[in-house]
Amino acid sequence: MTVESSGTEPMWLVAANVVRWRRYGDGGQELRPGTKSYRGGAKVYVVDSYPGMAHEQVTTIGRARTGRWITVDTGSRHLxxxxxxxxxxxxxxxxxxxxxxxxxxxxxxxxLAGLLERLAAEYRETHHGAPHPTPCLCHACLVTPG
Incomplete structure (x- = not known):
């Protein structure tokens, strides 16, 4: 069996995972699982970013909460x-x-993956500009002991 030239070859893309919990609401004092479109932990592919917005928003392809494939813009801080x-x-x-x-x-x-990882971590830390709730299950708190 041969690989056709009609796009059946694999593509190099940037993959990421959706944060299990994200801060939400006034000052980020509430926690919500995943995002509106994706379950926490879901693997998504980043297919576009918006340089004018310093990569704060990215276009992703992944399996929605319903199980169907979707293409949606999301904040890189949620990945x-x-x-x-x-x-x-x-x-x-x-x-x-x-x-x-x-x-x-x-x-x-x-x-691109290295750049997005650095920027997403920065956006997670600075987005709400308020202390984390106690206890906090957001991605930054789960991966940083203490």
Whole structure:
């Protein structure tokens, strides 16, 4: 069996996971699981970012809470563990190609993943500008002991 040239080859994309819990509401004193579109821990592929907004918003492709594939813009602060990953799922490749995602090399995907990881951590820390609730289950508090 041969691989056709109709987009059936895997694409290098940036993958990430949705935070299990996110801060919400006035001063970030409430916690909500995942995001409105994605369950906490869901794997998503980042297919676009908005340089004018300093990568604060990114376009993602992933399985929605309903189990269907969706393409949605989300705050990068709601994602973590950015990494370069080959996307094999035909649904991901079709959606990425439909919005004009150009193929990138592994090195380009790794570089973008590193940038997004740093920026997302910064956005999580500065977004609410208020102390965390006690106890706090947000991503920053879960991965930082103490």
């Amino acid at each position: 973590h563990t950015f990494r370069a990953k080959l996307a094999y799922a035909p649904a991901v490749r079709r959606r990425a190609e439909a919005i004009g995602v150009r193929p990138r090399s592994r090195e380009e995907a790794e570089k």
